[in-house]
Amino acid sequence: MNELEQAGLARLRDGWISGGAAFEFAPAEWKEVAAAANPDEQERRLLAIAAQALDVALRPAAPKTLKRRPPLPLLALPMLPERLRPSLRAALKYAADARLKTRVATLVASRGFVLHPMDWMPAVTDQESPDVYAPWVDWQAGAEGEKRSGREQLTAETWDDFYPAARRIALIDLRRTRPALARTLIETKGTSEPAEVRLPLVELMRFGLGTDDVPFLKSLSADRSGKVREMAGRLLARLGERGNPTDGGLENPIAELAAFIEEGKSGFIRRRTTYAPTKTKSPAQQARRADLFASCYFGDLVAHFGKTESDFIGAWQFGVDDNADLFLVRMVSASGGDAAVACLADLLVAAGGRLALLVLQLMLRLDGGRKRLLIRQILNDAQNLAALTQVEGAEAGWLEWGDLTSGKTLSALRAAVSGDNDIMKRSAEQYLETMGFLATAATAEKLIGEVVAAGLPPASPSLGLLRLNAALAQNQSHR
Amino acid sequence: MQLDLKTIEALAPDQASLGAAAKLTKRSNWPRLEAHEQLPLIWGECQGSGSNPYRVAFDTSDHGYKCTCPSRKFPCKHILALAWIGATAPDSFARVDQTPDWVNDWLGRRRKPGQPPAQAPARSEGKSIDEASRPEEIAPVEDAAAAERREAAQRKRAEDTRSAVSAALDELDQWIADQLRLGLAGFVNASSERCRRIAARLVDLKATTLAGRIDELPARLMALRGEERPDAAIRELGKLVLLGKAWRAAPDDAELKRLVSTSETRDQILADPDAVQVESDWEVLGEKIETRRDGLVSHATWLLDLGSPTPRFALLLDFFPASAGRRSGAFAPGDRFKARLVFYPSRNPLRALVAERLGDASPGAWPAFAGGAETDPLAAYSVFQDKTPWLSDCPLILPAGVIALDERDGAWWQAANDPHGIALPVAGSVNQTLLGLDLAATAALWNGARLELLASQSSMGRLDLS
Numbered sequence: 001m002n003e004l005e006q007a008g009l010a011r012l013r014d015g016w017i018s019g020g021a022a023f024e025f026a027p028a029e030w031k032e033v034a035a036a037a038n039p040d041e042q043e044r045r046l047l048a049i050a051a052q053a054l055d056v057a058l059r060p061a062a063p064k065t066l067k068r069r070p071p072l073p074l075l076a077l078p079m080l081p082e083r084l085r086p087s088l089r090a091a092l093k094y095a096a097d098a099r100l101k102t103r104v105a106t107l108v109a110s111r112g113f114v115l116h117p118m119d120w121m122p123a124v125t126d127q128e129s130p131d132v133y134a135p136w137v138d139w140q141a142g143a144e145g146e147k148r149s150g151r152e153q154l155t156a157e158t159w160d161d162f163y164p165a166a167r168r169i170a171l172i173d174l175r176r177t178r179p180a181l182a183r184t185l186i187e188t189k190g191t192s193e194p195a196e197v198r199l200p201l202v203e204l205m206r207f208g209l210g211t212d213d214v215p216f217l218k219s220l221s222a223d224r225s226g227k228v229r230e231m232a233g234r235l236l237a238r239l240g241e242r243g244n245p246t247d248g249g250l251e252n253p254i255a256e257l258a259a260f261i262e263e264g265k266s267g268f269i270r271r272r273t274t275y276a277p278t279k280t281k282s283p284a285q286q287a288r289r290a291d292l293f294a295s296c297y298f299g300d301l302v303a304h305f306g307k308t309e310s311d312f313i314g315a316w317q318f319g320v321d322d323n324a325d326l327f328l329v330r331m332v333s334a335s336g337g338d339a340a341v342a343c344l345a346d347l348l349v350a351a352g353g354r355l356a357l358l359v360l361q362l363m364l365r366l367d368g369g370r371k372r373l374l375i376r377q378i379l380n381d382a383q384n385l386a387a388l389t390q391v392e393g394a395e396a397g398w399l400e401w402g403d404l405t406s407g408k409t410l411s412a413l414r415a416a417v418s419g420d421n422d423i424m425k426r427s428a429e430q431y432l433e434t435m436g437f438l439a440t441a442a443t444a445e446k447l448i449g450e451v452v453a454a455g456l457p458p459a460s461p462s463l464g465l466l467r468l469n470a471a472l473a474q475n476q477s478h479r
Numbered sequence: 480m481q482l483d484l485k486t487i488e489a490l491a492p493d494q495a496s497l498g499a500a501a502k503l504t505k506r507s508n509w510p511r512l513e514a515h516e517q518l519p520l521i522w523g524e525c526q527g528s529g530s531n532p533y534r535v536a537f538d539t540s541d542h543g544y545k546c547t548c549p550s551r552k553f554p555c556k557h558i559l560a561l562a563w564i565g566a567t568a569p570d571s572f573a574r575v576d577q578t579p580d581w582v583n584d585w586l587g588r589r590r591k592p593g594q595p596p597a598q599a600p601a602r603s604e605g606k607s608i609d610e611a612s613r614p615e616e617i618a619p620v621e622d623a624a625a626a627e628r629r630e631a632a633q634r635k636r637a638e639d640t641r642s643a644v645s646a647a648l649d650e651l652d653q654w655i656a657d658q659l660r661l662g663l664a665g666f667v668n669a670s671s672e673r674c675r676r677i678a679a680r681l682v683d684l685k686a687t688t689l690a691g692r693i694d695e696l697p698a699r700l701m702a703l704r705g706e707e708r709p710d711a712a713i714r715e716l717g718k719l720v721l722l723g724k725a726w727r728a729a730p731d732d733a734e735l736k737r738l739v740s741t742s743e744t745r746d747q748i749l750a751d752p753d754a755v756q757v758e759s760d761w762e763v764l765g766e767k768i769e770t771r772r773d774g775l776v777s778h779a780t781w782l783l784d785l786g787s788p789t790p791r792f793a794l795l796l797d798f799f800p801a802s803a804g805r806r807s808g809a810f811a812p813g814d815r816f817k818a819r820l821v822f823y824p825s826r827n828p829l830r831a832l833v834a835e836r837l838g839d840a841s842p843g844a845w846p847a848f849a850g851g852a853e854t855d856p857l858a859a860y861s862v863f864q865d866k867t868p869w870l871s872d873c874p875l876i877l878p879a880g881v882i883a884l885d886e887r888d889g890a891w892w893q894a895a896n897d898p899h900g901i902a903l904p905v906a907g908s909v910n911q912t913l914l915g916l917d918l919a920a921t922a923a924l925w926n927g928a929r930l931e932l933l934a935s936q937s938s939m940g941r942l943d944l945s
Contacts, residue, residue, distance in 0.1 A: 018662050019660055019661050048718075048721045052717065052864065054710055056864050060901075118912055459578065
């Protein structure tokens with residue numbers, strides 16, 4: 001289309017938009033084609049020509065600034081084979097929320113694959129997805145261009161070459177292998193960062209925390225941010241450094257908290273000290289006690305009673321006041337030493353029942369082995385299977401068939417899926433999904449057979465993760 | 480399989496259903512019949528009146544069933560026919576140990592599996608398998624005079640229809656002239672009401688397909704940005720003018736009749752010796768399911784011919800009432816199969832029927848098509864418009880490209896090696912992940928204003944974008 005025609009088309013267009021005859025505005029060649037007896041027909045003919053001109057002769061004008069995103073980075077693991085993607089999508093579809101979807105990705109990563117980005121992408125804020133996805137988290141966060149090569153080491157010089165998620169993963173790795181180097185990096189690079197970046201950096205000190213970290217953490221007592229000071233104080237408390245927080249008032253909060261705890265004696269022959277919560281007299285007192293448990297450090301509390309952390313835990317009378325038990329466990333989780341956390345977890349798991357579920361409050365501090373113990377305990381009881389879904393950071397793909405058959409879980413599942421109680425059935429389907437994550441491939445396969453034999457439809461969506469789990473093993477053997 | 484004819488008789492909603500089912504028990508109607516080795520399940524694909532086969536599944540233990548046909552009879556004739564074959568010719572079913580995904584989907588959604596068999600309308604009174612199996616009585620031979628009368632009546636009806644359609648097009652012409660006189664700015668704002676009125680007139684005058692198209696015009700306009708709507712109105716109305724003129728020039732042209740008044744039946748297409756037939760490997764590119772203002776749901780399934788040197792597409796188009804609820808399609812995007820397709824006669828053969836399914840085709844990347852898309856991504860669109868200027872949606876294979884965003888976060892497809900500054904705006908919003916993927920080739924529909932993405936080939940495999 002030449003310029004005259006374009007100008008004519010623009011005039012015609014303007015004429016038709018406002019209404020009325022537009023024949024006179026048309027280019028001369030178009031007028032010849034559109035000439036007709038009646039004016040309406042002339043307009044229609046011009047309309048047909050204009051429609052074709054708009055369709056074929058004019059191409060859509062590209063905006064001057066089209067923003068292209070950098071290519072999605074390739075990840076360190078291979079993509080899930082195409083033939084497994086339908087099973088994966090079924091498992092993702094059944095996963096009700098982002099946390100459960102991330103769990104599917106974790107299972108797949110544990111078997112050596114990553115998901116197709118059109119099937120699942122970690123969220124920008126996702127810190128639970130497997131480490132292998134860090135480049136995608138950074139890409140989602142708007143990272144422009146590739147920065148880090150896979151083999152590059154995080155140092156002060158390469159600090160800026162890492163995007164935040166990749167840097168976080170690298171720092172965690174460093175804290176586990178060379179904690180002093182990681183500490184130096186956090187110390188030197190963190191000071192110039194704003195508080196919202198400094199806080200998560202200091203939080204990473206919890207990995208590989210040791211006495212060498214004390215001077216640095218103490219230096220943070222003068223940090224500009226209250227949250228950073230509080231985080232450093234808790235980490236110091238875990239190392240046995242006394243904090244003595246003052247609660248902003250003149251009173252001694254440790255003494256105030258201790259007043260809510262009653263020291264007693266038990267045993268006839270070998271007398272031993274016990275600690276039990278006193279009965280609170282009002283909701284205000286209950287609230288104050290909760291605040292004190294949340295703000296004081298465990299080390300300071302046990303020092304007040306002249307005990308070690310483990311002795312105090314051993315002497316605590318669980319079951320007297322459920323709320324006080326919960327507050328104490330949270331306190332240990334926040335500021336207790338590693339030994340105290342392990343001691344408390346072992347004690348609670350051994351106690352079983354409802355008390356074992358308190359271990360869920362310690363999840364961030366527990367190693368994989370103790371998490372497995374807790375899960376086995378839950379399965380053994382089969383009373384609180386719903387707690388399985390709350391076990392944070394559990395490893396994927398380790399649950400053996402014996403773990404299911406030794407307790408009451410399998411029979412409970414069979415009864416639920418074969419029964420008429422829809423609520424029980426739905427709950428059982430949720431447990432099956434969790435077991436799809438925890439189970440080994442062989443266990444997954446067997447479990448599918450068991451519940452299908454018990455009456456669950458073979459194509460029940462709740463079996464999606466179990467099926468994917470089993471299929472992943474078959475695929476590994478094909479590789 | 481534990482099926483007997485008494486059960487089928489009891490399940491049937493009426494004698495007519497049994498009669499219809501009896502006709503479908505011929506093996507040739509079923510390109511696929513399978514039974515599970517362990518589970519009490521049979522399923523199959525039945526060639527019905529739609530453009531693609533219906534998927535039918537039956538649980539022989541509790542008599543649960545599923546069919547993708549739009550029938551409002553439950554169970555439909557396809558279910559009854561499948562069960563009938565299961566009862567009388569179980570060897571017709573291939574034994575397999577895995578259920579296809581669509582059967583799995585159905586099993587997963589079933590409300591109450593594992594219950595005792597549903598005692599469906601358990602009464603057989605008034606229904607008889609024997610009667611349904613009886614060959615239909617041969618119609619008495621028509622005498623010559625009667626045949627002539629019937630043909631004369633047919634000719635008269637065709638003539639009446641042609642006159643009515645001609646009158647409809649006259650009204651449409653006048654209506655278009657009125658819109659130009661009143662101004663397209665006003666038309667765009669009131670298009671819904673104005674289009675509804677003329678569409679109703681066109682239905683009265685037997686131009687039903689054209690009426691449906693005009694009824695959908697407001698939705699097409701509203702999908703665009705405000706500043707684009709007047710141009711889109713010019714394009715849409717101009718195409719209507721062209722279609723009207725083409726029909727007047729050749730009112731018996733099959734394609735134009737289909738676009739203006741009524742379409743041929745499936746049987747007419749299959750019996751048409753001039754209809755183009757293509758036997759090849761096909762990939763399902765994607766689906767487009769739209770609920771229209773006239774209460775029908777149009778279900779378009781786009782196929783790509785993997786054996787053609789230049790891009791060739793096929794469109795399987797079905798309509799069913801929205802009140803029939805959601806209906807699963809016979810194919811899923813990405814499916815590949817061998818089939819013989821018969822195309823509706825057209826200057827640009829696109830709409831087709833699956834005449835014969837010939838098994839599954841092997842997975843893989845798309846072939847490297849010739850066709851000039853590398854130098855001009857819209858070259859195929861120009862050819863399409865030359866042949867059928869009254870149509871809008873043109874399927875394309877775009878060369879290597881990326882998806883980029885404009886300042887308003889609108890998505891554009893842009894050629895990777897873009898010598899001409901060509902970028903095509905993409906309809907709707909896109910999955911943000913797509914912005915980071917290099918698209919080696921993309922199948923899409925271009926309507927002159929927007930690109931509707933169907934599927935892509937990328938370094939990360941096939942991407943389903945529909």
